[in-house]
Amino acid sequence: MSKYPEYTHEKSKEWFSRALNAIPSGVYGHLGPSEGLFLPITKWPLLGDHAKGTYFWDVDGNKYLDFMCAYGPNVLGYCDDDVDAAAIEQLKIGNCTTSPSYKMVECAEMLIDTVASADWAFFMKNGSDATTFSVMCARAHTGKKKMMFFRGYYHGDFQWAQKADYPGITPEDVCNNIVVPWFDLDAMQQAYDACGGDVAGLIAQPYDHGNFYDNKCATKEQWAAVRKFCDDHGMVLIFDDVRTGFRLDIAGSDHYYGIKADLICFCKALANGYNMSSVCGGEHMKATASSVVYTGSYWMSAEPFAACLACIPKMKKLNIPVMFRELGTKLTEGFKAAGKEHGFDLVVSGEPALFYLRIANDNSLMLHQEWISECVSRGLFLASHHNHFINASVTEEDIALAVDIAEDAFGVVASRHPDLGLK
Amino acid sequence: MKEAKALAFVNAYGILGTLENLCDLDSEAQAICKGLKDPVSLCFDVKNGPCITLNFSDKGCKLTEGDKGCTCKMIFSSPEKFNDLIDNAKPGIPVKGVAQVLKFLLGPFTKLTDILTKYLMPKEEDLKNREFFEKSTILTLYTIAGAICALGNNDSISKLSASYICDGDISMGITDVVYVTVSARNHYLTLKKEKAANPRAIMEFKTIDLANGLFNGTASTMAELCAGNIYMSGMCNMIDNVNRILDRVAVYLG
Numbered sequence: 063m064s065k066y067p068e069y070t071h072e073k074s075k076e077w078f079s080r081a082l083n084a085i086p087s088g089v090y091g092h093l094g095p096s097e098g099l100f101l102p103i104t105k106w107p108l109l110g111d112h113a114k115g116t117y118f119w120d121v122d123g124n125k126y127l128d129f130m131c132a133y134g135p136n137v138l139g140y141c142d143d144d145v146d147a148a149a150i151e152q153l154k155i156g157n158c159t160t161s162p163s164y165k166m167v168e169c170a171e172m173l174i175d176t177v178a179s180a181d182w183a184f185f186m187k188n189g190s191d192a193t194t195f196s197v198m199c200a201r202a203h204t205g206k207k208k209m210m211f212f213r214g215y216y217h218g219d220f221q222w223a224q225k226a227d228y229p230g231i232t233p234e235d236v237c238n239n240i241v242v243p244w245f246d247l248d249a250m251q252q253a254y255d256a257c258g259g260d261v262a263g264l265i266a267q268p269y270d271h272g273n274f275y276d277n278k279c280a281t282k283e284q285w286a287a288v289r290k291f292c293d294d295h296g297m298v299l300i301f302d303d304v305r306t307g308f309r310l311d312i313a314g315s316d317h318y319y320g321i322k323a324d325l326i327c328f329c330k331a332l333a334n335g336y337n338m339s340s341v342c343g344g345e346h347m348k349a350t351a352s353s354v355v356y357t358g359s360y361w362m363s364a365e366p367f368a369a370c371l372a373c374i375p376k377m378k379k380l381n382i383p384v385m386f387r388e389l390g391t392k393l394t395e396g397f398k399a400a401g402k403e404h405g406f407d408l409v410v411s412g413e414p415a416l417f418y419l420r421i422a423n424d425n426s427l428m429l430h431q432e433w434i435s436e437c438v439s440r441g442l443f444l445a446s447h448h449n450h451f452i453n454a455s456v457t458e459e460d461i462a463l464a465v466d467i468a469e470d471a472f473g474v475v476a477s478r479h480p481d482l483g484l485k
Numbered sequence: 486m487k488e489a490k491a492l493a494f495v496n497a498y499g500i501l502g503t504l505e506n507l508c509d510l511d512s513e514a515q516a517i518c519k520g521l522k523d524p525v526s527l528c529f530d531v532k533n534g535p536c537i538t539l540n541f542s543d544k545g546c547k548l549t550e551g552d553k554g555c556t557c558k559m560i561f562s563s564p565e566k567f568n569d570l571i572d573n574a575k576p577g578i579p580v581k582g583v584a585q586v587l588k589f590l591l592g593p594f595t596k597l598t599d600i601l602t603k604y605l606m607p608k609e610e611d612l613k614n615r616e617f618f619e620k621s622t623i624l625t626l627y628t629i630a631g632a633i634c635a636l637g638n639n640d641s642i643s644k645l646s647a648s649y650i651c652d653g654d655i656s657m658g659i660t661d662v663v664y665v666t667v668s669a670r671n672h673y674l675t676l677k678k679e680k681a682a683n684p685r686a687i688m689e690f691k692t693i694d695l696a697n698g699l700f701n702g703t704a705s706t707m708a709e710l711c712a713g714n715i716y717m718s719g720m721c722n723m724i725d726n727v728n729r730i731l732d733r734v735a736v737y738l739g
Contacts, residue, residue, distance in 0.1 A: 078711065082708055082711060086707075087707045087711075088707075088708075088711055095710070096707055096710060101721070102713065102716075102718075103713055104713060225645060226642050226645055227643065227645045227646040227726075227729040227730075228729065229732055233641075274720060274721075274722045425685060426683075426686065426718075426720060427720055428718050431718055446721075447721065447722075
């Protein structure tokens with residue numbers, strides 16, 4: 063019935079068994095079966111072999127058209143020739159050295175020229191490094207203690223960014239966190255007043271792209287109001303652009319929404335998978351950033367800077383925000399139409415470059431999970447409950463293939479549930 | 486750290502609540518119930534804590550909320566005092582049916598709770614008996630499920646987890662053995678000791694041995710999930726938050 067035969071994962075299982083012996087959870091975090099919600103696990107690849115463009119191959123040799131893009135870092139395509147050439151060239155002449163490479167300076171200058179709100183750039187490795195540095199800067203700058211968050215926030219996994227009920231976290235770790243509904247100025251004011259104005263800043267993603275619910279795009283008006291609130295209350299506004307960075311706007315997502323953040327965090331799309339992150343900020347925050355004690359063993363390694371210096375010009379040249387919007391729109395319209403053919407109500411939300419999917423026929427998401435797993439086991443890699451990512455290697459043919467596999471998978475799920483009368 | 490009020494709810498709904506299932510499952514407990522001349526409805530009324538009535542009859546035991554219909558009643562001036570009943574067998578103050586309270590408390594009730602303790606805090610040698618092992622695991626599941634709801638509604642950290650649980654039923658159980666439903670409405674959790682008809686989320690352990698291993702900490706949830714021995718589907722964020730409460734259950738019942 064299905065024209066795409068299901069993959070098998072014998073080698074994946076073997077490798078994963080070895081992983082479980084050697085590594086807690088085998089593959090921990092969002093790339094693994096637990097946080098990645100591989101439901102059921104038998105349908106998913108567990109370990110990869112190689113990748114190119116918008117495809118990766120698992121250890122069983124199965125090929126996947128990948129719209130998760132390593133959860134964001136793959137922005138130009140896996141193993142991009144230009145970025146890899148720059149990185150490899152840098153490796154030959156020096157990487158982790160006592161005196162950091164001048165490439166770091168070039169990289170900072172490029173970010174200043176690229177990001178609208180940036181007068182400087184500070185480098186680290188991961189998104190969590192960047193958000194943590196930003197929060198430290200906000201506190202150092204204002205001399206205040208508490209940080210405001212929008213409900214459903216995710217700013218990495220450092221203690222302060224988790225919640226009191228998470229394993230290993232104490233209430234004291236998060237006692238300075240204030241959580242308010244998105245863009246609710248009254249709630250912000252009440253929370254501000256409740257702690258006597260002891261609020262250093264607000265950290266937020268550009269829009270609510272949480273999991274398990276439809277993503278909610280923001281408006282310029284909403285961000286303008288929040289910007290004003292922060293200005294009126296002496297709060298530092300931090301944009302966590304780790305996930306969305308460059309995909310909405312090469313000049314930063316704050317620019318996309320018509321405002322300037324005081325600090326903006328980048329990571330995933332900076333260097334097409336090479337390990338670096340950055341916080342950029344306005345001139346008024348520069349002295350504070352200098353005062354914060356913050357560094358790491360590999361933070362000034364040259365290879366990622368070289369990769370970033372190749373990645374950013376290429377993103378600009380391709381005008382990826384426009385490209386991703388078009389590709390994302392075309393892809394998701396294809397998915398929706400394919401679903402409709404079989405009686406499925408596929409809801410697409412969020413920005414097209416980071417589209418989020420949900421089958422709305424049932425409120426348990428079980429049909430959605432079935433469909434996603436049937437897509438994955440036929441070579442279209444999607445996530446059950448996370449936004450997806452577009453990369454610049456996606457072609458019209460890839461979109462046609464993705465829609466065809468999705469349609470096939472809808473058919474498989476529909477035929478399994480004749481009782482639902484989907485058509 | 487345990488909070489006294491939350492512990493009192495765990496003791497009421499988790500521990501004492503499992504007497505319902507003990508009286509269903511265990512022949513010795515059934516015999517004690519059958520030996521009752523008259524039904525006894527014993528209310529535990531805790532100031533700033535739970536108020537429940539355990540209704541015993543020859544048919545078994547049924548927990549109801551509040552003191553409606555109770556034939557005898559004990560009051561406790563604080564959650565700490567009630568927790569002392571569970572931990573150290575220190576009774577509260579009888580205020581209704583005084584003679585019946587003392588007689589029942591020192592007789593059938595103590596016998597039943599002793600049997601329950603045997604199952605919930607099993608000795609290694611008892612667990613070698615398969616029938617005992619299975620009953621112990623099933624009763625532990627009921628206790629844990631009761632404790633999840635008690636903590637989700639009363640423990641300050643677990644309430645945070647519950648605040649992220651959307652409305653709907655979460656089905657938990659051991660495949661083809663036993664099922665419970667944690668029902669969430671406006672972030673308030675209630676336990677139904679039956680399989681959910683329309684769950685929004687499902688977490689199911691493949692075997693009773695696996696469930697036992699998970700409850701006593703010898704099996705890894707993650708490894709078993711990855712091995713496909715724990716079935717999970719639906720609104721996994723509901724399960725995720727229940728699992729965070731489960732971490733707290735371990736603190737309270739450990």
